Amino acid sequence: xxxxxxxxxxxxxxxxxxxxxxxxxxxxxxxxxxxxxxxxxxxxxxxxxxxxxxxxxxxxxxxxxxxxxxxxxxxxxxxxxxxxxxxxxxxxxxxxxxxxxxxxxxxxxxxxxxxxxxxxxxxxxxxxxxxxxxxxxxxxxxxxxxxxxxxxxxxxxxxxxxxxxxxxxxxxxxxxxxxxxxxxxxxxxxxxxxxxxxxxxxxxxxxxxxxxxxxxxxxxxxxxxxxxxxxxxxxxxxxxxxxxxxxxxxxxxxxxxxxxxxxxxxxxxxxxxxxxxxxxxxxxxxxxxxxxxxxxxxxxxxxxxxxxxxxxxxxxxxxxxxxxxxxxxxxxxxxxxxxxxxxxxxxxxxxxxxxxxxxxxxxxxxxxxxxxxxxxxxxxxxxxxxxxxxxxxxxxxxxxxxxxxxxxxxxxxxxxxxxxxxxxx
Amino acid sequence: xxxxxxxxxxxxxxxxxxxxxxxxxxxxxxxxxxxxxxxxxxxxxxxxxxxxxxxxxxxxxxxxxxxxxxxxxxxxxxxxxxxxxxxxxxxxxxxxxxxxxxxxxxxxxxxxxxxxxxxxxxxxxxxxxxxxxxxxxxxxxxxxxxxxxxxxxxxxxxxxxxxxxxxxxxxxxxxxxxxxxxxxxxxxxxxxxxxxxxxxxxxxxxxxxxxxxxxxxxxxxxxxxxxxxxxxxxxxxxxxxxxxxxxxxxxxxxxxxxxxxxxxxxxxxxxxxxxxxxxxxxxxxxxxxxxxxxxxxxxxxxxxxxxxxxxxxxxxxxxxxxxxxxxxxxxxxxxxxxxxxxxxxxxxxxxxxxxxxxxxxxxxxxxxxxxxxxxxxxxxxxxxxxxxxxxxxxxxxxxxxxxxx
Numbered sequence: 001x002x003x004x005x006x007x008x009x010x011x012x013x014x015x016x017x018x019x020x021x022x023x024x025x026x027x028x029x030x031x032x033x034x035x036x037x038x039x040x041x042x043x044x045x046x047x048x049x050x051x052x053x054x055x056x057x058x059x060x061x062x063x064x065x066x067x068x069x070x071x072x073x074x075x076x077x078x079x080x081x082x083x084x085x086x087x088x089x090x091x092x093x094x095x096x097x098x099x100x101x102x103x104x105x106x107x108x109x110x111x112x113x114x115x116x117x118x119x120x121x122x123x124x125x126x127x128x129x130x131x132x133x134x135x136x137x138x139x140x141x142x143x144x145x146x147x148x149x150x151x152x153x154x155x156x157x158x159x160x161x162x163x164x165x166x167x168x169x170x171x172x173x174x175x176x177x178x179x180x181x182x183x184x185x186x187x188x189x190x191x192x193x194x195x196x197x198x199x200x201x202x203x204x205x206x207x208x209x210x211x212x213x214x215x216x217x218x219x220x221x222x223x224x225x226x227x228x229x230x231x232x233x234x235x236x237x238x239x240x241x242x243x244x245x246x247x248x249x250x251x252x253x254x255x256x257x258x259x260x261x262x263x264x265x266x267x268x269x270x271x272x273x274x275x276x277x278x279x280x281x282x283x284x285x286x287x288x289x290x291x292x293x294x295x296x297x298x299x300x301x302x303x304x305x306x307x308x309x310x311x312x313x314x315x316x317x318x319x320x321x322x323x324x325x326x327x328x329x330x331x332x333x334x335x336x337x338x339x340x341x342x343x344x345x346x347x348x349x350x351x352x353x354x355x356x357x358x359x360x361x362x363x364x365x366x367x368x369x370x371x372x373x374x375x376x377x378x379x380x381x382x383x384x385x386x387x388x389x390x391x392x393x394x395x396x397x398x399x400x401x402x403x404x405x406x407x408x409x410x411x412x413x414x415x416x417x418x419x420x421x422x423x424x425x
Numbered sequence: 426x427x428x429x430x431x432x433x434x435x436x437x438x439x440x441x442x443x444x445x446x447x448x449x450x451x452x453x454x455x456x457x458x459x460x461x462x463x464x465x466x467x468x469x470x471x472x473x474x475x476x477x478x479x480x481x482x483x484x485x486x487x488x489x490x491x492x493x494x495x496x497x498x499x500x501x502x503x504x505x506x507x508x509x510x511x512x513x514x515x516x517x518x519x520x521x522x523x524x525x526x527x528x529x530x531x532x533x534x535x536x537x538x539x540x541x542x543x544x545x546x547x548x549x550x551x552x553x554x555x556x557x558x559x560x561x562x563x564x565x566x567x568x569x570x571x572x573x574x575x576x577x578x579x580x581x582x583x584x585x586x587x588x589x590x591x592x593x594x595x596x597x598x599x600x601x602x603x604x605x606x607x608x609x610x611x612x613x614x615x616x617x618x619x620x621x622x623x624x625x626x627x628x629x630x631x632x633x634x635x636x637x638x639x640x641x642x643x644x645x646x647x648x649x650x651x652x653x654x655x656x657x658x659x660x661x662x663x664x665x666x667x668x669x670x671x672x673x674x675x676x677x678x679x680x681x682x683x684x685x686x687x688x689x690x691x692x693x694x695x696x697x698x699x700x701x702x703x704x705x706x707x708x709x710x711x712x713x714x715x716x717x718x719x720x721x722x723x724x725x726x727x728x729x730x731x732x733x734x735x736x737x738x739x740x741x742x743x744x745x746x747x748x749x750x751x752x753x754x755x756x757x758x759x760x761x762x763x764x765x766x767x768x769x770x771x772x773x774x775x776x777x778x779x780x781x782x783x784x785x786x787x788x789x790x791x792x793x794x795x796x797x798x799x800x801x802x803x804x805x806x807x808x809x810x811x812x813x814x815x816x817x818x819x820x821x822x823x824x825x826x827x828x829x830x
Contacts, residue, residue, distance in 0.1 A: 295564060
């Protein structure tokens with residue numbers, strides 16, 4: 001039985017007239033169990049592999065081996081299907097044209113699916129929207145599957161009509177979660193990140209075909225370890241208050257503010273997807289009407305709910321004080337994640353400016369990113385940044401754009417931009 | 426970016442507020458799941474009993490340990506159909522003190538988020554229908570050092586009616602005052618509730634005997650305040666002492682410090698019965714206008730108090746014969762700071778628009794909180810009925826005057 005706990009990190013003291021309360025709420029889950037095995041409904045996995053003409057022989061062969069490795073990780077009894085994607089989506093396995101489009105995993109099903117994958121031949125274009133739509137249809141054909149997850153591999157830019165992909169993402173949002181991977185350097189980070197963010201998944205680059213198999217194994221292994229099918233983050237704020245933002249800040253930065261659905265007049269619900277044994281940090285900011293010195297009140301109840309029941313709750317408080325020793329301090333966790341959130345936007349904005357040839361903006365933003373990565377101890381970001389810029393002064397954030405940059409390094413910096421580190425204890 | 430994250434100055438600010446997952450049980454009334462330790466169901470409001478919601482033990486010696494009988498002939502105050510036992514703990518869920526919303530199991534209002542006050546920070550008493558009090562932390566102070574105690578006979582129209590109103594205001598720059606003031610208020614109540622010596626000697630000697638009762642009450646209260654003091658402290662627990670007893674048609678009052686009693690008749694001008702032992706009062710005596718004196722920086726420095734370091738525990742005692750109906754008040758400076766003159770208090774009473782003592786006491790406390798609530802606030806109020814033209818019960822001496830017991 002999964003158990004959740006909540007811990008709140010904040011400075012609850014506000015100065016006279018102060019209104020904004022910031023807190024980091026760490027939600028942790030233990031005892032999650034295995035996907036589909038905890039009595040809360042069945043789990044389903046869809047493997048989506050790009051078979052467009054741009055997939056060269058080496059990439060195609062690696063993708064086949066990776067998809068087969070992923071099959072091996074799917075626990076017997078889990079519902080699954082394999083989609084081959086080009087300028088349309090093909091149901092490669094199971095080979096049905098009506099009825100349930102997924103089958104329960106077994107030794108024979110795994111073998112048959114492996115054979116179907118082995119037969120992939122690359123040809124045609126890239127219409128990722130149609131792949132997502134087929135996955136929606138497949139999940140919809142097996143109602144008992146309540147925990148729905150897909151892994152998606154592509155090597156190229158989407159070639160659909162403008163808006164088609166966004167519409168397909170919207171149809172898939174809330175239906176299934178999706179971890180997305182880009183092979184090589186001909187795909188668009190921004191495009192694939194949009195899919196992964198909307199579908200509560202991860203995004204990463206697979207720089208060389210040799211890494212593909214291990215990445216697919218990892219993705220599927222993690223998916224199978226998420227025994228909590230779906231959990232909802234709930235944020236209660238008092239009457240008259242305004243929730244400024246709700247962000248996941250660890251393991252990655254994901255702004256959830258716009259994904260609020262009202263639960264009642266004072267409580268909003270935000271999707272968090274499936275959970276394994278893990279901890280996630282959320283940054284919640286609430287604006288309150290200022291109260292008199294000495295007043296204490298609750299600024300937010302931050303809860304994690306499974307179905308209708310609240311599994312854990314953290315209390316975010318506000319106390320107005322005229323003691324500036326108390327009110328002036330910014331909580332260490334809040335400061336850390338505020339920096340990490342800015343780091344993610346500086347990297348993304350800097351690379352976007354670089355892509356359109358605005359070197360001045362790119363230099364400023366990536367310089368700030370170098371500074372933030374150093375300040376917040378994000379060594380992975382520092383290492384990745386140093387492959388794109390030459391650092392003159394880390395603490396001042398003075399950098400020069402490197403003359404020659406490996407495209408894969410730049411994309412790796414981009415895909416990893418939202419990854420955060422925790423406060424070092 | 427500056428980096429306050431690594432400021433090592435306040436590790437306690439980062440201490441996680443850990444909440445373990447709540448094991449749920451269900452409400453016996455409606456089946457709603459409940460967190461462990463819930464005192465009432467948030468869905469249907471059913472009280473879940475348990476030790477926490479049991480009323481505190483009745484105060485010893487109270488003349489009104491039982492609920493007041495409903496007396497339809499006794500005038501408008503008889504509308505109250507249920508009276509408490511005088512204990513601070515009210516059974517069942519208390520709504521939010523700020524917005525009347527439901528208070529959650531986590532101790533905060535589910536509507537406005539205000540922290541629910543503890544039973545020491547905000548308590549109400551109503552031993553009989555015609556006497557009630559509210560004792561409140563106020564806004565600014567972190568704890569409630571005020572205390573009150575009260576008792577009364579059931580029938581406010583009986584010629585031998587009796588009511589006792591006690592207020593102790595713990596001094597906030599000392600330790601343990603919140604414990605001492607409450608223990609003191611409770612301990613002296615039986616002394617005052619016992620009744621005054623009757624029919625002995627001259628009026629002057631009878632008044633002297635009555636004054637000795639108040640002196641004994643102050644001593645008993647003082648013993649409790651001293652007992653609450655942590656040994657060795659340089660700031661011993663301290664409190665004011667103010668009590669007023671209505672016996673028939675006679676009010677006898679006593680005070681040490683600056684908690685006050687007022688008599689505010691429905692017809693005619695009200696009076697402040699007590700005279701503060703304070704720096705402000707000393708200035709007023711010396712000719713400084715009251716408003717100026719009471720707003721001076723040292724206005725709240727009291728010149729007499731209960732406690733181990735008290736210069737004197739002899740209360741100033743006085744009496745007044747009254748006619749007609751009206752309100753008898755015992756209040757702490759947390760209230761009179763915002764309405765010092767009897768006429769100002771009369772205005773607040775008129776604004777409250779109620780003849781229910783419980784509603785009036787609450788309205789006065791809310792008024793002081795709305796003005797800023799800079800101190801703890803206590804209002805004990807008795808609705809004094811008109812006894813008509815009958816003879817006064819033979820109680821206190823007939824001669825007006827003031828005496829030091």
